[in-house]
Amino acid sequence: MKIRILNRRDSFAGLFFILLGLAGSHAASGYPLGSAMRMGAGYFPLLLGAVLAVLGAVVLIRSVRVTDDEPAQDDGFALRPAVLVGAGVIVFALVVQQLGLVLATVALTLVSGHAHREVRFGELLGLSAVLSAFGVAVFAYGLGVPLPVGPA
Amino acid sequence: MELLSHLAIGVDAAFTGTNLLYCFAGVTLGTLIGVLPGLGPVATIAMLLPVTYGLPPTAALIMLSGIYYGAQYGGSTAAILVNMPGESSSVVTCLDGHAMAKQGRAGAALGIAAIGSFFAGTVATLVVAVAATPLAVFALKFGPAEYFALMVLGLVAAVVLAQGDILKAVAMTLAGLLLGLVGVDVNSGEERFTFGLPQLADGISFVVISMGVFGIGEIIANLERDERRDVAAVRVGRILPSRDDYRRSWKPVLRGSALGSLLGVLPGGGAMLGSFASYMVEKRLAKDPSRFGKGAIEGVAGPESANNAGAQTSFIPLLVMGLPANAVMALMIGAMMIHGIVPGPQVMSERPELFWGVIVSMWVGNAMLLLLNLPLIGVWVKLLAVPYRVLYPAILLFCCIGVYSVNNQMFDVLLTVAFGLLGYLFIKLRCEPAPLLLGFVLGPMLEENLRRAMLLSRGDPTVFLTRPLSLALLLLALALIVVMALPRLRATREVAFAEG
Numbered sequence: 001m002k003i004r005i006l007n008r009r010d011s012f013a014g015l016f017f018i019l020l021g022l023a024g025s026h027a028a029s030g031y032p033l034g035s036a037m038r039m040g041a042g043y044f045p046l047l048l049g050a051v052l053a054v055l056g057a058v059v060l061i062r063s064v065r066v067t068d069d070e071p072a073q074d075d076g077f078a079l080r081p082a083v084l085v086g087a088g089v090i091v092f093a094l095v096v097q098q099l100g101l102v103l104a105t106v107a108l109t110l111v112s113g114h115a116h117r118e119v120r121f122g123e124l125l126g127l128s129a130v131l132s133a134f135g136v137a138v139f140a141y142g143l144g145v146p147l148p149v150g151p152a
Numbered sequence: 153m154e155l156l157s158h159l160a161i162g163v164d165a166a167f168t169g170t171n172l173l174y175c176f177a178g179v180t181l182g183t184l185i186g187v188l189p190g191l192g193p194v195a196t197i198a199m200l201l202p203v204t205y206g207l208p209p210t211a212a213l214i215m216l217s218g219i220y221y222g223a224q225y226g227g228s229t230a231a232i233l234v235n236m237p238g239e240s241s242s243v244v245t246c247l248d249g250h251a252m253a254k255q256g257r258a259g260a261a262l263g264i265a266a267i268g269s270f271f272a273g274t275v276a277t278l279v280v281a282v283a284a285t286p287l288a289v290f291a292l293k294f295g296p297a298e299y300f301a302l303m304v305l306g307l308v309a310a311v312v313l314a315q316g317d318i319l320k321a322v323a324m325t326l327a328g329l330l331l332g333l334v335g336v337d338v339n340s341g342e343e344r345f346t347f348g349l350p351q352l353a354d355g356i357s358f359v360v361i362s363m364g365v366f367g368i369g370e371i372i373a374n375l376e377r378d379e380r381r382d383v384a385a386v387r388v389g390r391i392l393p394s395r396d397d398y399r400r401s402w403k404p405v406l407r408g409s410a411l412g413s414l415l416g417v418l419p420g421g422g423a424m425l426g427s428f429a430s431y432m433v434e435k436r437l438a439k440d441p442s443r444f445g446k447g448a449i450e451g452v453a454g455p456e457s458a459n460n461a462g463a464q465t466s467f468i469p470l471l472v473m474g475l476p477a478n479a480v481m482a483l484m485i486g487a488m489m490i491h492g493i494v495p496g497p498q499v500m501s502e503r504p505e506l507f508w509g510v511i512v513s514m515w516v517g518n519a520m521l522l523l524l525n526l527p528l529i530g531v532w533v534k535l536l537a538v539p540y541r542v543l544y545p546a547i548l549l550f551c552c553i554g555v556y557s558v559n560n561q562m563f564d565v566l567l568t569v570a571f572g573l574l575g576y577l578f579i580k581l582r583c584e585p586a587p588l589l590l591g592f593v594l595g596p597m598l599e600e601n602l603r604r605a606m607l608l609s610r611g612d613p614t615v616f617l618t619r620p621l622s623l624a625l626l627l628l629a630l631a632l633i634v635v636m637a638l639p640r641l642r643a644t645r646e647v648a649f650a651e652g
Contacts, residue, residue: 010320013581017323024330024345031342037611041342044599045333052326059319078376082576085372085548086569092552093565108552109545115375116541127542131549143203145557 010063017056025049081115088112100150101140105132158508159281165509166516171214174207175513178215179520182222187229187532188543189236194589195370196223197483198362199550202557209491210506214513216487217467220480221517224463225269225525228456229532232261242459244431248444248451255447259391259529264401264449265456266525267393272409272457273518276464279413280471280511284500287472291497294473296604297615301625303598306475308629309418310587312636321587324578328588331356332595339603351563358486359558361592362479364568365585367551369575371544391526397449404434404454412461417468418477426458464514470495471507475594479586482593490558 025046034040088111096104109128113119139145165171181203185196200219204212224242231242232249245265252261294302311321334345335355346352393401411433412426434454435444444451466477467484474495476482488495493503500507525532555568578585609615616622 009581010317013320013323013583016577016581017327020327020330027345031337031344032340035611036606036613037609039603039606041337041340041344044602045330045344048326048330048333052323052330055319055323055326059317059323062319077580078372081372081375082573085368085375085544086573088545089368089548089552089569089572090566092549093556093562093569096556097562105549108549112548113541113545115372116544117375118541120541123542124545127545131546135549135553139553139557143206143557145202145553146560147553147556 007063010059014056014058014060014063017059018053019056021049021051021053021056023049024052084115085112088115096147098152100148100152101135102132102149103151105135154285155281158285158504159512161504162281162508162510162512165210165505166214166512171211171509171513172516174211174215175218175517176520176524178218179222179517179524182219182224183226183229183521183525183528183532184222184535186223186226187535188226188538188547189230189234189536189540191223191370191547192227192366193220193223194362194479194483195366196226197480198359198367199547199554201359201483201487202554204487205490205557209488209493209503210509212487212491213484213506213510214517216484217510217514218517218520220463220484221273221460221514221521224460225266225521226532228265228269228459229262229525229529230536232265232452233258233533234536242427244427244455245452245459247431248446248448251445251447252449252452256389257447259389260393260397260449261452262529263391263526264393264397264453266522268401268405268408268453268457269460270518270522271405272412272461273464273521274515275409276413276416276461277511277515277518279461279465280468280514281508283417283468284472284507284511287468288497288500291473293621295619296601296608297619297622298625299473299475300598300601300605301616301622301629302473302475303594303601305625305629305632306469306477307587307591307594307598308632310478310590312632316582316584318636320581320583324583324585325587325591328591328593329595329598331361331588332592333599338596338600349563351561354559355596356567356592357555357558357564358482358589358593359555360564360568361571362483362589363551363555364571365575365578365589367547368568368572369579369585371547372572372576373579374540375544391529393449400449401453404430404450405457407433408454408457409461412458413465415458416462416465416477424459424462424478426462427455430454430458460518467510467514471499471510472497474499475597476590479589482589485593 028042028045028049031042032040033042033046088108091111092104092108095107106128109131110124113124113127136149140147140149181200182196185191185199186193197216197219204215207215227242228245228249230236231245232253235246235250249261252258307325311318311325334352336343336353343353408430411430415426415429418425431451431454434450435441438444438448438450466481469475469477470481470484474485476485485495493499493506551568552565555564556562558564575585605615606613616626
């Protein structure tokens with residue numbers, strides 16, 4: 001018999017809740033607590049954080065058992081979509097105010113477009129043209145979203 | 153009759169040319185986005201929210217509810233045609249709807265879904281109109297202790313309804329409550345969890361969280377899957393159901409409308425609970441239950457009516473008490489706040505044209521869905537054939553601009569990326585995000601009412617147990633917890649979700 005992590009997903013989830021709960025209650029303990037009658041800014045979040053951390057601990061403990069069973073297989077993280085989709089949106093946010101909606105849309109499409117397992121560069125170029133035309137017509141002119149169209 | 157005069161106010165407000173136009177635009181846009189695979193009503197509404205900012209409040213709410221029904225119907229279309237449910241309430245529709253589509257009867261499935269939804273929508277609109285006034289009078293008796301107890305009940309219900317692990321769902325709710333407290337504390341002026349960032353002083357926008365978790369997070373998860381859709385193989389067939397279809401469907405539609413209307417009102421309820429319940433009821437009542445899952449039209453008619461009825465009656469707690477029953481209503485509350493309307497029992501007396509206008513336009517929206525969807529099914533089929541690699545950059549662009557336009561802040565877009573990655577993590581860790589969003593919206597209200605109740609009782613926590621209404625609500629919440637802790641019932645719940 002061995003102690004095994006039967007469910008790695010739950011272990012991570014438990015750890016995540018513990019960390020979030022502890023961080024929350026730690027930060028909350030820095031705010032005025034007040035009393036049960038006159039609760040300060042820290043009272044409710046301190047309580048929430050503590051309960052969350054306890055629940056996280058239960059989730060974590062539950063995922064570790066003394067057993068002979070093989071641990072459940074878990075699927076890995078898809079780094080490529082996560083990184084490229086995130087990067088595309090970040091690039092958009094960082095450049096749109098200087099370079100304008102058109103170029104930012106092109107950047108977003110080209111960067112995040114590479115997140116798909118099947119990249120067709122020509123198609124992405126066409127798509128970015130269509131999307132920036134649509135974005136300018138609908139959002140910048142139609143709905144009046146205050147974003148520059150071209151480079152400032 | 154009071155009801156008639158109320159409805160007359162609503163008809164006056166809803167049947168103006170511009171409001172009809174906004175209702176139509178909402179329903180069309182909602183269906184258009186909602187039909188795209190992998191996009192549920194929450195993501196659809198969050199994405200289309202900026203479109204309504206410039207409108208007057210009544211028009212904006214009418215359009216948003218139109219978007220909601222449209223998205224719901226679009227989700228059913230995607231479920232039937234390509235077996236990809238946009239959200240949990242159309243999961244059930246996939247079972248028999250997609251089976252019908254494989255037999256070349258997609259048209260009949262879509263037709264009965266539209267007709268059943270319209271009937272259910274009509275019933276539910278009447279339910280909302282009849283129930284609203286007495287409930288609002290009742291809600292005026294609510295003090296802080298009652299509101300607190302009601303919110304606890306709502307959160308518990310959301311946990312029971314979450315798919316998968318209950319413990320993790322509770323933890324997600326608490327995490328949501330914590331996130332909801334970010335920003336300046338209204339009572340003391342103390343900044344909480346802002347890390348000194350001025351952009352966080354007003355709290356995190358609910359659009360940021362919903363777009364991140366339900367939009368970007370879903371996209372990453374979809375990209376990881378090797379998805380193949382066989383739209384081309386689906387023949388729509390004749391759209392109007394046959395006489396035999398009607399004969400089989402009318403009872404499920406009636407039962408679905410009743411179940412959906414009833415279950416939709418429950419906090420934590422909404423569209424999903426009704427459609428699950430209706431499917432199980434129809435299967436149990438059927439002479440030959442083995443037909444279910446193999447294209448039984450009753451399995452489409454019942455749940456589709458139920459989810460539309462539930463979608464509508466879930467407006468009751470929002471309009472009457474200012475409490476969101478589910479994630480979609482949480483978005484609605486945010487939208488109302490943006491237009492300067494504080495939801496609660498006072499809306500009905502202070503803004504009758506808005507309140508009754510929205511209710512009447514619910515029915516108008518359903519009528520439009522029926523007229524719009526049957527002829528346009530061909531268009532939706534074409535839209536479903538668009539490959540995902542073209543679709544998701546477009547969705548990302550809408551997310552970016554939608555989030556930006558809430559506060560005109562690029563910081564919000566960056567924060568959305570963070571929540572997108574978090575949302576993907578949640579999917580990987582099998583943590584349901586819906587309770588998190590509900591907790592997030594209720595967080596500040598829950599704290600506020602807890603504080604007030606404790607202040608009124610001079611720090612005596614038994615106040616929640618000595619006031620009869622609050623006690624009843626808390627006992628109901630406790631009963632729900634006990635029920636889901638019982639091993640036998642827990643097994644039934646797992647079977648119910650496994651069936652779904």
